[in-house]
Amino acid sequence: MLKAAAIAGVSLSALVLCFSYSANAQQMTETAAPQRSGGSMQVAASDAIEAEKLRWERDFALWQQVEKDHVVEEYNAYLHMFPTGEFAEIAKERIKQLTAKKFESSTPAAVHTTKKASADDEAMFMTEMEALEIQARLTSIGYDTGSIDGVLGRHTRRAIFTWQRDNQLPMSGFISFEQMESLSSQSEAHYTEWLSEHGHENSRLRLLVEKQNAQRNN
Incomplete structure:
Protein backbone atom coordinates (compact mmCIF):
# COMPACT_ATOMS: atom_id res chain seq x y z
CA MET A 1 0.00 0.00 0.00
CA LEU A 2 2.88 2.37 0.71
CA LYS A 3 4.12 1.96 -2.85
CA ALA A 4 0.67 2.53 -4.33
CA ALA A 5 0.14 5.57 -2.16
CA ALA A 6 3.50 7.00 -3.13
CA ILE A 7 2.65 6.61 -6.81
CA ALA A 8 -0.65 8.42 -6.22
CA GLY A 9 1.20 11.35 -4.64
CA VAL A 10 -0.01 10.81 -1.11
CA SER A 11 2.11 12.64 1.45
CA LEU A 12 3.91 10.97 4.33
CA SER A 13 1.89 12.99 6.87
CA ALA A 14 -1.35 11.75 5.31
CA LEU A 15 -0.14 8.15 5.45
CA VAL A 16 0.89 8.42 9.07
CA LEU A 17 -2.50 9.78 10.08
CA CYS A 18 -4.46 7.22 8.09
CA PHE A 19 -2.43 4.19 9.18
CA SER A 20 -2.73 5.29 12.80
CA TYR A 21 -6.51 5.52 12.62
CA SER A 22 -6.73 2.32 10.56
CA ALA A 23 -4.88 0.45 13.30
CA ASN A 24 -7.33 1.78 15.88
CA ALA A 25 -10.29 0.76 13.72
CA GLN A 26 -8.91 -2.77 13.27
CA GLN A 27 -8.31 -3.16 17.00
CA MET A 28 -11.84 -2.00 17.74
CA THR A 29 -13.30 -4.46 15.22
CA GLU A 30 -11.33 -7.41 16.62
CA THR A 31 -12.40 -6.54 20.16
CA ALA A 32 -16.04 -6.28 19.23
CA ALA A 33 -16.13 -9.49 17.11
CA PRO A 34 -16.76 -11.96 19.96
CA GLN A 35 -19.58 -9.77 21.23
CA ARG A 36 -21.28 -9.63 17.84
CA SER A 37 -21.16 -13.39 17.54
CA GLY A 38 -23.57 -13.50 20.48
CA GLY A 39 -26.21 -11.95 18.25
CA SER A 40 -26.78 -8.79 20.30
CA MET A 41 -28.41 -6.17 18.08
CA GLN A 42 -27.65 -3.48 20.66
CA VAL A 43 -23.93 -4.23 20.53
CA ALA A 44 -23.98 -4.22 16.72
CA ALA A 45 -25.67 -0.82 16.69
CA SER A 46 -23.14 0.51 19.19
CA ASP A 47 -20.28 -0.81 17.04
CA ALA A 48 -21.73 0.93 13.99
CA ILE A 49 -21.90 4.24 15.84
CA GLU A 50 -18.32 3.87 17.06
CA ALA A 51 -17.11 2.94 13.59
CA GLU A 52 -18.78 6.03 12.10
CA LYS A 53 -17.30 8.21 14.83
CA LEU A 54 -13.83 6.83 14.14
CA ARG A 55 -14.28 7.37 10.40
CA TRP A 56 -15.21 11.01 11.02
CA GLU A 57 -12.27 11.57 13.39
CA ARG A 58 -9.89 10.05 10.85
CA ASP A 59 -11.35 12.18 8.04
CA PHE A 60 -11.25 15.38 10.08
CA ALA A 61 -7.72 14.81 11.41
CA LEU A 62 -6.35 14.35 7.90
CA TRP A 63 -8.29 17.37 6.61
CA GLN A 64 -6.84 19.62 9.31
CA GLN A 65 -3.31 18.70 8.22
CA VAL A 66 -4.13 19.09 4.53
CA GLU A 67 -5.80 22.49 4.99
CA LYS A 68 -2.84 23.70 7.03
CA ASP A 69 -0.39 22.84 4.22
CA HIS A 70 -2.77 24.19 1.52
CA VAL A 71 -1.04 22.74 -1.54
CA VAL A 72 -2.45 20.78 -4.49
CA GLU A 73 -0.50 17.64 -3.58
CA GLU A 74 -2.01 17.48 -0.09
CA TYR A 75 -5.57 18.00 -1.36
CA ASN A 76 -5.01 15.21 -3.89
CA ALA A 77 -3.73 13.04 -1.04
CA TYR A 78 -6.91 13.69 0.92
CA LEU A 79 -9.09 12.78 -2.10
CA HIS A 80 -7.07 9.59 -2.59
CA MET A 81 -7.79 8.54 1.01
CA PHE A 82 -11.37 9.88 1.17
CA PRO A 83 -12.81 10.23 -2.36
CA THR A 84 -16.29 10.76 -0.86
CA GLY A 85 -15.16 12.28 2.46
CA GLU A 86 -16.79 15.10 4.36
CA PHE A 87 -14.42 17.65 2.79
CA ALA A 88 -14.07 16.11 -0.69
CA GLU A 89 -15.97 18.89 -2.51
CA ILE A 90 -13.95 21.59 -0.74
CA ALA A 91 -10.71 19.78 -1.63
CA LYS A 92 -11.71 19.67 -5.31
CA GLU A 93 -12.55 23.38 -5.26
CA ARG A 94 -9.25 24.25 -3.59
CA ILE A 95 -7.35 22.27 -6.23
CA LYS A 96 -9.14 24.23 -8.97
CA GLN A 97 -8.33 27.53 -7.28
CA LEU A 98 -4.66 26.74 -6.68
CA THR A 99 -4.22 25.38 -10.20
CA ALA A 100 -5.89 28.44 -11.74
CA LYS A 101 -3.80 30.77 -9.60
CA LYS A 102 -0.60 29.03 -10.66
CA PHE A 103 -1.63 29.19 -14.32
CA GLU A 104 -2.51 32.87 -14.15
CA SER A 105 0.77 33.77 -12.48
CA SER A 106 2.63 32.24 -15.42
CA THR A 107 0.45 33.96 -18.05
CA PRO A 108 1.67 37.18 -19.76
CA ALA A 109 0.11 40.32 -18.31
CA ALA A 110 -1.82 41.15 -21.48
CA VAL A 111 -3.55 37.78 -21.36
CA HIS A 112 -3.85 37.71 -17.60
CA THR A 113 -6.02 40.86 -17.52
CA THR A 114 -8.59 39.23 -19.80
CA LYS A 115 -9.13 36.27 -17.51
CA LYS A 116 -11.84 36.25 -14.86
CA ALA A 117 -10.22 36.00 -11.46
CA SER A 118 -11.10 33.00 -9.32
Whole structure:
Protein backbone atom coordinates (compact mmCIF):
# COMPACT_ATOMS: atom_id res chain seq x y z
CA MET A 1 0.00 0.00 0.00
CA LEU A 2 2.88 2.37 0.71
CA LYS A 3 4.12 1.96 -2.85
CA ALA A 4 0.67 2.53 -4.33
CA ALA A 5 0.14 5.57 -2.16
CA ALA A 6 3.50 7.00 -3.13
CA ILE A 7 2.65 6.61 -6.81
CA ALA A 8 -0.65 8.42 -6.22
CA GLY A 9 1.20 11.35 -4.64
CA VAL A 10 -0.01 10.81 -1.11
CA SER A 11 2.11 12.64 1.45
CA LEU A 12 3.91 10.97 4.33
CA SER A 13 1.89 12.99 6.87
CA ALA A 14 -1.35 11.75 5.31
CA LEU A 15 -0.14 8.15 5.45
CA VAL A 16 0.89 8.42 9.07
CA LEU A 17 -2.50 9.78 10.08
CA CYS A 18 -4.46 7.22 8.09
CA PHE A 19 -2.43 4.19 9.18
CA SER A 20 -2.73 5.29 12.80
CA TYR A 21 -6.51 5.52 12.62
CA SER A 22 -6.73 2.32 10.56
CA ALA A 23 -4.88 0.45 13.30
CA ASN A 24 -7.33 1.78 15.88
CA ALA A 25 -10.29 0.76 13.72
CA GLN A 26 -8.91 -2.77 13.27
CA GLN A 27 -8.31 -3.16 17.00
CA MET A 28 -11.84 -2.00 17.74
CA THR A 29 -13.30 -4.46 15.22
CA GLU A 30 -11.33 -7.41 16.62
CA THR A 31 -12.40 -6.54 20.16
CA ALA A 32 -16.04 -6.28 19.23
CA ALA A 33 -16.13 -9.49 17.11
CA PRO A 34 -16.76 -11.96 19.96
CA GLN A 35 -19.58 -9.77 21.23
CA ARG A 36 -21.28 -9.63 17.84
CA SER A 37 -21.16 -13.39 17.54
CA GLY A 38 -23.57 -13.50 20.48
CA GLY A 39 -26.21 -11.95 18.25
CA SER A 40 -26.78 -8.79 20.30
CA MET A 41 -28.41 -6.17 18.08
CA GLN A 42 -27.65 -3.48 20.66
CA VAL A 43 -23.93 -4.23 20.53
CA ALA A 44 -23.98 -4.22 16.72
CA ALA A 45 -25.67 -0.82 16.69
CA SER A 46 -23.14 0.51 19.19
CA ASP A 47 -20.28 -0.81 17.04
CA ALA A 48 -21.73 0.93 13.99
CA ILE A 49 -21.90 4.24 15.84
CA GLU A 50 -18.32 3.87 17.06
CA ALA A 51 -17.11 2.94 13.59
CA GLU A 52 -18.78 6.03 12.10
CA LYS A 53 -17.30 8.21 14.83
CA LEU A 54 -13.83 6.83 14.14
CA ARG A 55 -14.28 7.37 10.40
CA TRP A 56 -15.21 11.01 11.02
CA GLU A 57 -12.27 11.57 13.39
CA ARG A 58 -9.89 10.05 10.85
CA ASP A 59 -11.35 12.18 8.04
CA PHE A 60 -11.25 15.38 10.08
CA ALA A 61 -7.72 14.81 11.41
CA LEU A 62 -6.35 14.35 7.90
CA TRP A 63 -8.29 17.37 6.61
CA GLN A 64 -6.84 19.62 9.31
CA GLN A 65 -3.31 18.70 8.22
CA VAL A 66 -4.13 19.09 4.53
CA GLU A 67 -5.80 22.49 4.99
CA LYS A 68 -2.84 23.70 7.03
CA ASP A 69 -0.39 22.84 4.22
CA HIS A 70 -2.77 24.19 1.52
CA VAL A 71 -1.04 22.74 -1.54
CA VAL A 72 -2.45 20.78 -4.49
CA GLU A 73 -0.50 17.64 -3.58
CA GLU A 74 -2.01 17.48 -0.09
CA TYR A 75 -5.57 18.00 -1.36
CA ASN A 76 -5.01 15.21 -3.89
CA ALA A 77 -3.73 13.04 -1.04
CA TYR A 78 -6.91 13.69 0.92
CA LEU A 79 -9.09 12.78 -2.10
CA HIS A 80 -7.07 9.59 -2.59
CA MET A 81 -7.79 8.54 1.01
CA PHE A 82 -11.37 9.88 1.17
CA PRO A 83 -12.81 10.23 -2.36
CA THR A 84 -16.29 10.76 -0.86
CA GLY A 85 -15.16 12.28 2.46
CA GLU A 86 -16.79 15.10 4.36
CA PHE A 87 -14.42 17.65 2.79
CA ALA A 88 -14.07 16.11 -0.69
CA GLU A 89 -15.97 18.89 -2.51
CA ILE A 90 -13.95 21.59 -0.74
CA ALA A 91 -10.71 19.78 -1.63
CA LYS A 92 -11.71 19.67 -5.31
CA GLU A 93 -12.55 23.38 -5.26
CA ARG A 94 -9.25 24.25 -3.59
CA ILE A 95 -7.35 22.27 -6.23
CA LYS A 96 -9.14 24.23 -8.97
CA GLN A 97 -8.33 27.53 -7.28
CA LEU A 98 -4.66 26.74 -6.68
CA THR A 99 -4.22 25.38 -10.20
CA ALA A 100 -5.89 28.44 -11.74
CA LYS A 101 -3.80 30.77 -9.60
CA LYS A 102 -0.60 29.03 -10.66
CA PHE A 103 -1.63 29.19 -14.32
CA GLU A 104 -2.51 32.87 -14.15
CA SER A 105 0.77 33.77 -12.48
CA SER A 106 2.63 32.24 -15.42
CA THR A 107 0.45 33.96 -18.05
CA PRO A 108 1.67 37.18 -19.76
CA ALA A 109 0.11 40.32 -18.31
CA ALA A 110 -1.82 41.15 -21.48
CA VAL A 111 -3.55 37.78 -21.36
CA HIS A 112 -3.85 37.71 -17.60
CA THR A 113 -6.02 40.86 -17.52
CA THR A 114 -8.59 39.23 -19.80
CA LYS A 115 -9.13 36.27 -17.51
CA LYS A 116 -11.84 36.25 -14.86
CA ALA A 117 -10.22 36.00 -11.46
CA SER A 118 -11.10 33.00 -9.32
CA ALA A 119 -13.23 33.56 -6.23
CA ASP A 120 -10.30 33.69 -3.82
CA ASP A 121 -8.34 36.10 -6.07
CA GLU A 122 -11.35 38.42 -6.18
CA ALA A 123 -11.71 38.25 -2.41
CA MET A 124 -8.08 39.30 -1.96
CA PHE A 125 -8.80 42.58 -3.75
CA MET A 126 -11.89 43.45 -1.71
CA THR A 127 -11.66 46.57 0.39
CA GLU A 128 -12.21 46.61 4.14
CA MET A 129 -15.58 48.28 3.51
CA GLU A 130 -16.65 45.43 1.23
CA ALA A 131 -15.51 42.88 3.79
CA LEU A 132 -17.50 44.71 6.48
CA GLU A 133 -20.59 44.64 4.30
CA ILE A 134 -20.21 40.91 3.59
CA GLN A 135 -19.99 40.22 7.32
CA ALA A 136 -22.94 42.47 8.16
CA ARG A 137 -25.14 41.03 5.42
CA LEU A 138 -24.38 37.45 6.41
CA THR A 139 -25.03 38.29 10.05
CA SER A 140 -28.34 39.95 9.19
CA ILE A 141 -29.66 36.72 7.62
CA GLY A 142 -28.49 34.45 10.40
CA TYR A 143 -24.93 33.39 9.56
CA ASP A 144 -22.33 33.65 12.32
CA THR A 145 -19.25 35.56 11.13
CA GLY A 146 -17.71 35.76 14.59
CA SER A 147 -17.32 39.54 14.46
CA ILE A 148 -17.77 42.42 12.04
CA ASP A 149 -14.25 43.80 11.74
CA GLY A 150 -13.53 43.99 8.01
CA VAL A 151 -11.28 40.92 8.11
CA LEU A 152 -12.35 37.80 6.21
CA GLY A 153 -11.03 35.39 8.82
CA ARG A 154 -11.83 31.81 9.76
CA HIS A 155 -15.31 32.45 11.15
CA THR A 156 -16.33 34.59 8.20
CA ARG A 157 -14.99 31.98 5.76
CA ARG A 158 -17.09 29.34 7.49
CA ALA A 159 -20.17 31.60 7.25
CA ILE A 160 -19.52 32.19 3.54
CA PHE A 161 -19.08 28.45 2.98
CA THR A 162 -22.37 27.69 4.73
CA TRP A 163 -24.19 30.39 2.75
CA GLN A 164 -22.75 29.01 -0.50
CA ARG A 165 -23.87 25.49 0.45
CA ASP A 166 -27.38 26.67 1.33
CA ASN A 167 -27.67 28.43 -2.03
CA GLN A 168 -26.25 25.58 -4.14
CA LEU A 169 -23.14 27.59 -5.06
CA PRO A 170 -19.54 26.30 -5.34
CA MET A 171 -18.42 25.87 -1.72
CA SER A 172 -15.04 27.59 -1.42
CA GLY A 173 -15.29 29.84 1.63
CA PHE A 174 -14.34 32.73 -0.67
CA ILE A 175 -16.96 35.05 -2.16
CA SER A 176 -16.73 36.40 -5.70
CA PHE A 177 -18.07 39.77 -6.79
CA GLU A 178 -20.87 37.97 -8.64
CA GLN A 179 -21.83 36.10 -5.47
CA MET A 180 -21.66 39.36 -3.54
CA GLU A 181 -24.36 40.74 -5.82
CA SER A 182 -26.53 37.68 -5.07
CA LEU A 183 -25.93 38.08 -1.34
CA SER A 184 -26.86 41.77 -1.51
CA SER A 185 -30.11 41.05 -3.33
CA GLN A 186 -31.02 38.19 -1.00
CA SER A 187 -30.29 40.05 2.24
CA GLU A 188 -31.35 43.63 1.43
CA ALA A 189 -34.47 43.80 3.60
CA HIS A 190 -32.87 42.07 6.59
CA TYR A 191 -29.65 44.08 6.16
CA THR A 192 -31.49 47.40 6.19
CA GLU A 193 -33.37 46.41 9.34
CA TRP A 194 -30.19 45.11 10.98
CA LEU A 195 -28.30 48.35 10.23
CA SER A 196 -31.10 50.43 11.72
CA GLU A 197 -30.70 48.48 14.97
CA HIS A 198 -26.92 48.10 15.15
CA GLY A 199 -25.47 50.78 12.87
CA HIS A 200 -24.74 53.13 15.78
CA GLU A 201 -22.72 50.59 17.81
CA ASN A 202 -19.24 51.44 16.47
CA SER A 203 -17.41 53.49 13.86
CA ARG A 204 -17.19 50.61 11.37
CA LEU A 205 -20.92 50.04 11.37
CA ARG A 206 -21.53 53.77 11.05
CA LEU A 207 -19.50 53.67 7.84
CA LEU A 208 -21.90 51.05 6.47
CA VAL A 209 -24.86 53.25 7.37
CA GLU A 210 -23.24 56.21 5.58
CA LYS A 211 -22.59 54.05 2.53
CA GLN A 212 -26.20 52.86 2.40
CA ASN A 213 -27.52 56.40 2.79
CA ALA A 214 -25.25 57.61 -0.03
CA GLN A 215 -26.51 54.83 -2.31
CA ARG A 216 -30.11 55.79 -1.57
CA ASN A 217 -29.43 59.43 -2.45
CA ASN A 218 -27.83 58.58 -5.81
